[in-house]
Amino acid sequence: MSDNSRPLSSDRLAALRTDIAARREELIALTQDLVRIPTLNPPGADYRRCCEYLGARLAAHGFDVRFIRAEGAPGDTDAYPRWNVVARHEGRQAGACVHFNSHIDVVEVGAGWTKDPFGGTVEDGKVYGRGACDMKGGLAASIIAAESFIRLFPDYSGAIEISGTADEETGGYGGVAYLAQNGWFAPKRVQHVIIPEPLQKDRICLGHRGGWWAEIETFGEIAHGSMPFLGDCAVRHMGAVLHKFETELLPAISERQTKMPVAPDGARRSTMNINAVHGGQEELAKGSTALLSNCVPDSCRLSIERRYLVEESYEGVRGEIAAMLDSLKATRPRFDYALRELNHVAPSMTQPDAPIVQTLARQIEAVLGDAPELIASPGSYDQKHIDRIGKLQNCVAYGPGLLELAHKPDEYVDVNDMLDSAIVMAAALAELLLQQSD
Numbered sequence: 001m002s003d004n005s006r007p008l009s010s011d012r013l014a015a016l017r018t019d020i021a022a023r024r025e026e027l028i029a030l031t032q033d034l035v036r037i038p039t040l041n042p043p044g045a046d047y048r049r050c051c052e053y054l055g056a057r058l059a060a061h062g063f064d065v066r067f068i069r070a071e072g073a074p075g076d077t078d079a080y081p082r083w084n085v086v087a088r089h090e091g092r093q094a095g096a097c098v099h100f101n102s103h104i105d106v107v108e109v110g111a112g113w114t115k116d117p118f119g120g121t122v123e124d125g126k127v128y129g130r131g132a133c134d135m136k137g138g139l140a141a142s143i144i145a146a147e148s149f150i151r152l153f154p155d156y157s158g159a160i161e162i163s164g165t166a167d168e169e170t171g172g173y174g175g176v177a178y179l180a181q182n183g184w185f186a187p188k189r190v191q192h193v194i195i196p197e198p199l200q201k202d203r204i205c206l207g208h209r210g211g212w213w214a215e216i217e218t219f220g221e222i223a224h225g226s227m228p229f230l231g232d233c234a235v236r237h238m239g240a241v242l243h244k245f246e247t248e249l250l251p252a253i254s255e256r257q258t259k260m261p262v263a264p265d266g267a268r269r270s271t272m273n274i275n276a277v278h279g280g281q282e283e284l285a286k287g288s289t290a291l292l293s294n295c296v297p298d299s300c301r302l303s304i305e306r307r308y309l310v311e312e313s314y315e316g317v318r319g320e321i322a323a324m325l326d327s328l329k330a331t332r333p334r335f336d337y338a339l340r341e342l343n344h345v346a347p348s349m350t351q352p353d354a355p356i357v358q359t360l361a362r363q364i365e366a367v368l369g370d371a372p373e374l375i376a377s378p379g380s381y382d383q384k385h386i387d388r389i390g391k392l393q394n395c396v397a398y399g400p401g402l403l404e405l406a407h408k409p410d411e412y413v414d415v416n417d418m419l420d421s422a423i424v425m426a427a428a429l430a431e432l433l434l435q436q437s438d
C-alpha cells in the first residue's frame, strides 16, 4: 500500500455494505425505471425525460440539479434536443469533488430479443433490457452508492457529482464533450471521475486506444465495359491500395505492441479494419433482376477504421497511410486519390498510480477479496473528452456488467454485480472524502 493510502475502517465498510445490501429492491426498481425510458440513439429520443427523472430523484436527496442542453451539437434539434443533467451534493467542509459520469443513451434494439427490450424484466437476479448493461445499471449503482454514503456520513468533506449525459454511443459531442468545453470537468471543479461503464466489478479500465476513421477514394475514367482499355478502372487502383495494405501496412502495424493493458489481448497492438468498399455503379436492390450497365468504374471508395496506440501519434497514423498512397501515385500510371478524415479520437490512458486508480483498487480488494485487474478498452468512451478537453487525467471506467453483453439482444445486468460495485463506489467515496479522524 502506498504512503498516502487512507485505509477505510472496517466499521465504515461494514456500515456501507449493510446499507446498500438492504436497498436491493430499490436498486432494481431504479434500474427498471431507467431501462423503461427508451433513450434510443440515434435519433436521441427521450433525453429530457430521462434527465428529469434523474434530476427529480437526486434533488430529493439534496443534490443541486442542472439541466444543460448541448445547443448546436451534432444532432441537436428541437425534435431531438441533446439534454444532459449534472447534480452536485456539497459536503460540510471544502474538499475534493468525486464525479460519476454515465451516458443515458442506448443503441438500437436489433433483432433476436426474447425479452421486452424496454420492459425491465427481472429474472434470476438479472435486469433485462436495452441499456441495462451499457450503462443504466452502472448509473443506478452509482446513485445508490452516493445516496448511501451521504446518508451514513453527512459530515463528509468535498462534493459528489452525478451526471447523465447524451450521445456517448455517437461520439459524445452532445454530451461529455459539450460539458467539458463548458468547464464542467475543469480540474478546479472536479478532481476524481468514475465512469460506470460495464467493464466488470473486479476490473478498472485506465483508458482506451485512439481511433482514426477515413475514406480513401481512387479515381478512374468511365468507358464502355467491352473496351476497358479506353477508360481507367478506379476499382483496380483500389486493388493496388488494398495490396499495399495487405503486404506493407497491416504487417507493420500488427508488430506494434502497447504497454496499455488492453483487453482482449488481440487488441494490445495497432489494428485497422476495412469498414466498407464501394466501387462503380450503385448496387441493385436485393432481388432485382436488372443487369448492371457495361461501364468502367470511375470512382472507388474505401472506409477504414484505424485503431492506434498511445505510443503512436495521430500525425504518424495519418502520414503513414498518405505516404503509401503517394508512393502509388509516383509509381502506378494514372493513379490518383483523395483522402478524407471522417473522425478522430485521441488515445487516453490514466496512469496506474493515479489517486482514483489506487483508491478503487484498494476498495475492490477490500470488498471483493481480490486485487482488481487493470485493463484498457479496445474501443473508446467518454474518457477522451474528460482527458483532452477537460484536461482532467484522474479518470477511469469502473462499473458492473459484462462488456460482451453490450449492444447484444437480451442485454442484462446482474443485480449482485450492481450491489457489489455500488459498495466499492461508496467505499471509494469514504476513502476520498472522509478524514481518518472523522
Ligand SMILES: [Zn+2]
Residues within 6 Å of the ligand: 103, 134, 135, 168, 197, 198, 381
Ligand atoms: Zn457505454
